[in-house]
Amino acid sequence: MKKFTKKIGAMLMAGTIAISGLWMSPSLAQAADAPNVNASAAILIEESTGKILYSKDADKLLGIASMTKMMDEYILLEQIHDGKLKWDDKVKISEYAHKISQDTSLSNVPLRLGEEYTVQELYEAMAIYSANGAAIALSEKIAGSEGKFVEMMDKKAKELKLGEHKFVNSTGLNNEDLKGMEQVGTDKDENQMTARGMAKLAQHLMDDYPEVLKTASITKKDFRPGTSDRIAMSNWNWLLPGLIYGREGVDGLKTGTTDYAGMCLTATAKQNDMRVISVVLHANGGKGSGQHNSARFDETNKMLDYGFNNFKVQEVAEAGTAVKDPKTINVVKGKEDTVGLVTGENAKLVVPISTGDAKLDSKVSLKEKSIDAPVKKGTEVGTMTVALKNGDKLGYVDGTEALTIPVVTNANVEEAGFFSQSLSAIGGFFQGVGTYVSDGVKGWFN
Structure with a gap:
């Protein structure tokens, strides 16, 4: 109904984000x-x-x-x-x-x-x-x-x-x-x-x-x-x-x-x-x-x-703009270990009319730390809030304090084959053993 997604859901991962050069200073x-x-x-x-x-x-x-x-x-x-x-x-x-x-x-x-x-x-x-x-x-x-x-x-x-x-x-x-x-x-x-x-x-x-x-x-x-x-x-x-x-x-x-x-x-x-x-x-x-x-x-x-x-x-970012921190999300059982993240919609803000530039406060929040393969391009994995830095405190009519838009995956990731998944599991096992032994040896010399 609205142009911007307002629901946030249960968020487990958050961080301040930076946006690539596609961002426009309002x-x-x-x-x-x-x-x-x-x-x-x-x-x-x-x-x-x-x-x-x-x-x-x-x-x-x-x-x-x-x-x-x-x-x-x-x-x-x-x-x-x-x-x-x-x-x-x-x-x-x-x-x-x-x-x-x-x-x-x-x-x-x-x-x-x-x-x-x-x-x-x-x-x-x-x-x-x-x-x-x-x-x-x-x-x-x-x-x-x-x-x-x-x-x-x-x-x-x-x-x-x-x-x-x-x-x-x-x-x-x-x-x-x-x-x-x-x-x-x-x-x-x-x-x-x-x-x-x-x-x-x-x-x-x-x-x-x-x-x-x-x-x-x-x-x-x-x-x-x-x-x-x-x-x-x-x-x-x-x-x-x-x-x-x-x-x-x-x-x-x-x-x-x-x-x-x-x-x-x-x-x-x-x-x-x-x-x-x-x-x-x-x-x-x-x-x-x-x-x-x-x-x-x-x-x-x-x-x-x-x-x-x-x-x-004023539009401050187009849909498909890359986000950072986190710029990717981990992919479980995929041919790729990670997939990039981009904005899912255009970001528009109401700004005061002037000739100066404004800085933005932005934050991305992911629903989960990882996503299971196969991954489809455009899958929503979280949200991003955007507001003018040092802006007013009036917020939005629905009670939110900042613009919220979806964060989505920027590519498809296929599920890895059985053999690749097996090798990955074995590698993970030996890596864990190595860490255990190494930690134990260190303990002997403390």
Whole structure:
């Protein structure tokens, strides 16, 4: 899923490594001072690596409001990809979904009781207009009931390792707004997650189902055009180009607003071949007129400016770059005693923009001290961590502190024949005897 292997496993052998001339020194400079983001929690990450560029109380559990629907989108798109659901499948509107959809004080498109809508129609209403009745109808279609869907949400959050979280409904509304029809928790409960968890969810959503951005970036679209139920939908993410706070490069992802959660936004933008993800929970700042509505966009802009003005993604080593210390691994019962080691993937780091050079801290760890023949070229035998020397301590969104890429063998090694293995065993025996005798003789003269 990710470009870089993050699992390390049980490592028995480690050492600081040096890399051959294929390594490139990344540019380095002290980044500008981090912004003062006026929010209860916030985070900014580079999308392809997960490198954290800014963090403020990112592990604090807070309300997420309609950003909940990003989890709905993930599960729905997974169902589509698995063939369990089709875009033109019909969804019959229940009393619950109908009743919520008629509340004009909430984000909604009105749905007719007992009428059928396509999955595509309801998905677009949910993703573009944050339609709550549509989200409920989709949850019932997928799981049979919203309560069962909440169980799916919880299971998926654990599978994606999103960290501490709480789901009570599919919409992100306070249960109190569900008109006594809530199925999980009390009427005062509301969905919660951390800023880090939201950033990880956004990263997974875009990596696994990149088509989500095609819908998330739609600024305006009619719901059921040409019918008496037509509703002009305008995206609540006003950072999208063409909207009130439009910014070039922004193409997602989801807003959220309740009294408990405050003004929230998970945004993503791409500029100069770098994509970032930002999360603001309970934005309580902003300036100028329309302060309440502009806060989440103002605070998000601070982070986007900081990220794009101060950082870039740079490749520091290509796949197949030789590593040293250890530069080889022992081969048991092979025609060769050792095989060389190289990087299994390209190594990319997020580095501050500058004109200077940076040194790298790198370490290789092998799973075992040796490998049995036959050995196939490209066999993964360990991992290598790479980080900027004296770099920041923010680490990566998944909790790791450095980039981790696989270390693999650089050649095939055939298994030695029976005769060669026998000679090797005999040689080893006599070598052991010689050592024993020699050690014994030395002992006599001590």
